[in-house]
Amino acid sequence: MPDLTTSQASELAAAADAAAVLPSQHAAIPALCRMAALDPVTGRAANTRELLALLKGDEAVLRAAFEVAGRMLAGDTRPDGQVVSVGNASSDPLMLLAAGVIQSSMSGEPAHAWAQVKQHPPARRAAVLAVLASWLNYHFAGLDPIALAVQV
Numbered sequence: 001m002p003d004l005t006t007s008q009a010s011e012l013a014a015a016a017d018a019a020a021v022l023p024s025q026h027a028a029i030p031a032l033c034r035m036a037a038l039d040p041v042t043g044r045a046a047n048t049r050e051l052l053a054l055l056k057g058d059e060a061v062l063r064a065a066f067e068v069a070g071r072m073l074a075g076d077t078r079p080d081g082q083v084v085s086v087g088n089a090s091s092d093p094l095m096l097l098a099a100g101v102i103q104s105s106m107s108g109e110p111a112h113a114w115a116q117v118k119q120h121p122p123a124r125r126a127a128v129l130a131v132l133a134s135w136l137n138y139h140f141a142g143l144d145p146i147a148l149a150v151q152v
Contacts, residue, residue: 004037004140012036012140019071020064028054028064035129036069036136047133051126062125063114069132070105070113073139094124098131 004012016029031054035047054062097116104113117125 002141003039003043004137008140008142009033009037012136015072015140016068019068021071022064024060025064025068027058027061028068031061032065032068032133032136035133036140038137040130040134040137047130051130054129055122055126062129063118065129066101066114066117066132067105067110069129069136070101070110073102073132073135074106094127094131097124097128098135101128101132 013029013033016033017026020026020029031050035043035050038046040047054065097120100116101113104110104116117128120128
């Protein structure tokens, strides 16, 4: 997917602001939006810098990034409410963990999602957040991976 256009990035920022229901979550919005606005492939270097900064920073901000991303993606589900990761890596543990973050957000249990993610080493946490940022990029660029999963 390409980098988001200015209007798509504005929609992303507005959605992130709406998804940050707690004042403490607003600290995660700038980094999450910068990551999601970039093409997941060509923006790897910039996203790696963002992820490293989040990992080295306050754990509460990292947790907030997961909570906000999960809430933003909670609408991207099948009609039965299930989160489906698509593509040739759909059964990959990182994809399943990312889908679990969204599923926990849908059921109003972001603390459960963070407890699952926190069990993993920092590099895996960063990888899962990168997956969520990629899914946000796809969503705001106009690709609906859930529609693709239902039709396949």
